[in-house]
Amino acid sequence: MTSPISSVVLGFLLCLLCVLNDQGISITVAAAKTNSRVHIVYLGERQHDNPKLITDSHHDLLATVVGSKSLASELMVYSYRHGFSGFAAKLTEAQAQECAELPDVVRVIPNTLYKLQTTRSWDFLGLSPHSPSSNILPSSNMGDGVIVGVLDTGIWPESKSFNEEGLGPVPSHWKGICESGEKFNATLHCNRKIIGARWFNDGILAEYGQPLNTSERTEFMSPRDAHGHGTHTASTAAGSFVTNVSYKGLGHGTVRGGAPNARLAVYKVCWNVLGGQCSGADMLKAFDEAIHDGVDVLSLSIGGSVPLYSDVDERDGIATGSFHAVARGITVVCAAANDGPSAQTVQNTSPWIITVAASTTDRAFPTSITLGNNKTFLGQAMFTGLEIGFTSLIYPESGGLEPTATGVCESLSLNKTMVSGKVVLCFTSLGRRRAVTSASAAVKEAGGVGLIVAKNPTDGLYPCSDDFPCIEVDYEIGTRIVFYIRSTRYPLVKLNRSKTIAGKPILARVAYFSSRGPNSAAPAILKPDIAAPGVNILAATSPLDSFVDAGYVMHSGTSMATPHVSGIVALLKALHPNWSPAAIRSALVTSAWRNGPSGLPIFAEGSPQKLTNPFDFGGGIVHPNAAANPGLVYDMGAADYIHYLCAMGYNNSAISRLTGQTTTCPIMRPSILDINLPSITIPSLRHSITVTRTVTNVGDSKSVYEATIDPPLGTMVSVKPNPLVFNSTVQKLTFEITISTTHQMNTGYYFGSLTWTDRVHAVRIPLSVRTEFLQHFADGL
Numbered sequence: 001m002t003s004p005i006s007s008v009v010l011g012f013l014l015c016l017l018c019v020l021n022d023q024g025i026s027i028t029v030a031a032a033k034t035n036s037r038v039h040i041v042y043l044g045e046r047q048h049d050n051p052k053l054i055t056d057s058h059h060d061l062l063a064t065v066v067g068s069k070s071l072a073s074e075l076m077v078y079s080y081r082h083g084f085s086g087f088a089a090k091l092t093e094a095q096a097q098e099c100a101e102l103p104d105v106v107r108v109i110p111n112t113l114y115k116l117q118t119t120r121s122w123d124f125l126g127l128s129p130h131s132p133s134s135n136i137l138p139s140s141n142m143g144d145g146v147i148v149g150v151l152d153t154g155i156w157p158e159s160k161s162f163n164e165e166g167l168g169p170v171p172s173h174w175k176g177i178c179e180s181g182e183k184f185n186a187t188l189h190c191n192r193k194i195i196g197a198r199w200f201n202d203g204i205l206a207e208y209g210q211p212l213n214t215s216e217r218t219e220f221m222s223p224r225d226a227h228g229h230g231t232h233t234a235s236t237a238a239g240s241f242v243t244n245v246s247y248k249g250l251g252h253g254t255v256r257g258g259a260p261n262a263r264l265a266v267y268k269v270c271w272n273v274l275g276g277q278c279s280g281a282d283m284l285k286a287f288d289e290a291i292h293d294g295v296d297v298l299s300l301s302i303g304g305s306v307p308l309y310s311d312v313d314e315r316d317g318i319a320t321g322s323f324h325a326v327a328r329g330i331t332v333v334c335a336a337a338n339d340g341p342s343a344q345t346v347q348n349t350s351p352w353i354i355t356v357a358a359s360t361t362d363r364a365f366p367t368s369i370t371l372g373n374n375k376t377f378l379g380q381a382m383f384t385g386l387e388i389g390f391t392s393l394i395y396p397e398s399g400g401l402e403p404t405a406t407g408v409c410e411s412l413s414l415n416k417t418m419v420s421g422k423v424v425l426c427f428t429s430l431g432r433r434r435a436v437t438s439a440s441a442a443v444k445e446a447g448g449v450g451l452i453v454a455k456n457p458t459d460g461l462y463p464c465s466d467d468f469p470c471i472e473v474d475y476e477i478g479t480r481i482v483f484y485i486r487s488t489r490y491p492l493v494k495l496n497r498s499k500t501i502a503g504k505p506i507l508a509r510v511a512y513f514s515s516r517g518p519n520s521a522a523p524a525i526l527k528p529d530i531a532a533p534g535v536n537i538l539a540a541t542s543p544l545d546s547f548v549d550a551g552y553v554m555h556s557g558t559s560m561a562t563p564h565v566s567g568i569v570a571l572l573k574a575l576h577p578n579w580s581p582a583a584i585r586s587a588l589v590t591s592a593w594r595n596g597p598s599g600l601p602i603f604a605e606g607s608p609q610k611l612t613n614p615f616d617f618g619g620g621i622v623h624p625n626a627a628a629n630p631g632l633v634y635d636m637g638a639a640d641y642i643h644y645l646c647a648m649g650y651n652n653s654a655i656s657r658l659t660g661q662t663t664t665c666p667i668m669r670p671s672i673l674d675i676n677l678p679s680i681t682i683p684s685l686r687h688s689i690t691v692t693r694t695v696t697n698v699g700d701s702k703s704v705y706e707a708t709i710d711p712p713l714g715t716m717v718s719v720k721p722n723p724l725v726f727n728s729t730v731q732k733l734t735f736e737i738t739i740s741t742t743h744q745m746n747t748g749y750y751f752g753s754l755t756w757t758d759r760v761h762a763v764r765i766p767l768s769v770r771t772e773f774l775q776h777f778a779d780g781l
């Protein structure tokens, strides 16, 4: 992330040199770094309803700083005027400072660049776009009438996944537009599926210089997707049905989005520079327009990097943009990021966002390895090329290779005459992408025809991306193959093509790369919220995607998990148009699968035999049919978000500007533990604590719920009142949960749950508790 920013700055440097020609180059570099960058001038909630007046006031304000209206127009990148008020402009540090001192300005912050959340970790476990089983698909009319906005790399409109067959007219609440541009004709390319398509690149152009340097990868100055990521996420959320799709023969079947009748509003904010970059200024503009356009759900498979920004920091275009969207009832779904399995790597952690982790599902691509002694082992690969009949097999230590060749995948140094035409076995302790990619390159280079990689089975899988067989096995199978090689003079091996198997025998896991909690910005706010399939997701892509096969591809990442949840939210919106974003999130979290089929627990990749906990997947793996009828919801509205902002310690002026209402936090700030989340996370429990929650009955008006408690290890948990009795006049009840510990020591987190049941519904929230006695000693010092 740092190098792109400095190269961007160099773009401006050339211009600055002509102005500041009496300065030495090093000074100019320093000046350039602080000068003429895109800044976001944030004015909080809009003060007028007339967008024209708002934009005029932005120009006036900027003119007072830069000296003239014409210069102000030149420097203005965007005026934000629908969801909130503010603008993005190219400003020097001094001008930014001056702006910041104006009375109407909340703050001025430099623009931020984001990246796409794709890993391309071709895990051997695969899945199709997760079906929200047939139950709620028909009752929600497959999401018809709901508009899903996607902020991403744009769209490939010719893909079959965006056909409009059977779709009714464009929903009447749609107020957005389709914009023509390079290789994108709005008349031809928008239809009743793609109802909106726009692009925002003034921010990225201002950062990277104009025109965009597309010497490395193609790019289109239009909504057209040159990358593939946006086409993949959009088709996963709301793609139409397409039959007879596979990826090189694997995973053959029908592809569709989660809400096949929902409509797509495409906001292209990520551009094909340095692997995919998205500017905070462009994203804020897209949020602003999407709010105006009438989208119902916003899907963002985008993240930044740690450390996180605070929720009131507009550098995080996602946190502040999403606040305004959620305040208007738009559900915002974001990727948790791909920095797992380390703890505290989850991103997009604001409590108004639904943050999505990635899981595998119940499909795999076993690949058989048959040795010359006729023993067969199953490895993991996505090998779709021609079967390799019995051929020589070598393990470099035994093959008369150069002294440096040790059989370690990441440092193979192979002798052509020894390897040509053969299959090579190597071992890696890293088990990561680099080992596999470097070993396959070395073997190919030396004329080898295949590779078997023995690796730690808990590591994520990164198979080769083409038809070269890179078959992954665990150390046990790897060792048995070594024993065979050592036992015979002419070791042979036969490699079959990968097969697709699906169903019961394969258990879902939380993916290796999926970012984990706790939330590093606010540990008491559980993140991620939910997991969804994000490994080997088959969906539409751009023909410019280097992995494409006939318009489709398998990609992995929390980027792929996010649109699964967005599609499911579209179905829930169709069923329950009046549910708030918080109610929808609660329904997803409290009904999620914490166990696999037949009640077996779900494992998390990344460490051996580790069962999942809420920091891996929040409430669990999304269970759409149950989410449609959750019984009770932990709802939240404006007051709850203000409670959160006060509890986080933000000052009154920052909060007032963000929320658009004068807010005075109580002198005694409210407790963050009392925010009405569908989870309870206590990062530091001393002796005993009581927290409150409020549930709203969305099931039968007359019902009685009883609590079932699974206390975290070493704690006692009680709830009152219990049971909760709802009748026609009482639909909302507040209860208290008291958690106490007898641990007089520092521990890690322990986990449990609180479940309200009425014999029809089980409304479960996760409990995560850590006792923290060191803090106690620190306080006494």
Ligand SMILES: *[C@@H]1O[C@H](CO)[C@@H](O)[C@H](O)[C@H]1NC(C)=O
Pocket: 180, 185, 186, 187, 188
């Ligand atoms: C866009 O397509 C329409 C319909 O085919 C055509 O009439 C129009 O000329 C096209 N516009 C451009 C700019 O190519």
Ligand SMILES: *[C@@H]1O[C@H](CO)[C@@H](O)[C@H](O)[C@H]1NC(C)=O
Pocket: 213, 214, 215, 216
């Ligand atoms: C564009 O990018 C390429 C590759 O990164 C680089 O070699 C080239 O110099 C760049 N061109 C300009 C005009 O910056």
Ligand SMILES: *[C@@H]1O[C@H](CO)[C@@H](O)[C@H](O)[C@H]1NC(C)=O
Pocket: 244
């Ligand atoms: C399915 O697709 C394959 C490859 O594209 C094609 O050969 C086959 O005829 C198609 N089958 C049907 C039923 O359309």
Ligand SMILES: *[C@@H]1O[C@H](CO)[C@@H](O)[C@H](O)[C@H]1NC(C)=O
Pocket: 372, 373, 374
């Ligand atoms: C392996 O199986 C084949 C065919 O079944 C047979 O011809 C061959 O002798 C077997 N080889 C060994 C080593 O058992």
Ligand SMILES: *[C@@H]1O[C@H](CO)[C@@H](O)[C@H](O)[C@H]1NC(C)=O
Pocket: 400, 402, 415, 416, 417, 418
């Ligand atoms: C490769 O191995 C062969 C056979 O052991 C040997 O004759 C040859 O010199 C080696 N080549 C190199 C470049 O080391």
Ligand SMILES: *[C@@H]1O[C@H](CO)[C@@H](O)[C@H](O)[C@H]1NC(C)=O
Pocket: 368, 370, 376, 387, 496
């Ligand atoms: C490998 O493929 C061959 C021919 O396609 C098939 O006969 C054989 O059963 C396969 N072996 C395994 C172990 O799947």
Ligand SMILES: *[C@@H]1O[C@H](CO)[C@@H](O)[C@H](O)[C@H]1NC(C)=O
Pocket: 312, 650, 651, 653, 654
């Ligand atoms: C409020 O907080 C912001 C940072 O969030 C800070 O820049 C500002 O100075 C604070 N204002 C007051 C009045 O303390």
Ligand SMILES: *[C@@H]1O[C@H](CO)[C@@H](O)[C@H](O)[C@H]1NC(C)=O
Pocket: 726, 727, 728, 729, 730
């Ligand atoms: C609902 O319950 C409340 C509290 O128990 C009670 O006061 C009220 O009369 C009940 N209403 C009906 C319609 O039963």
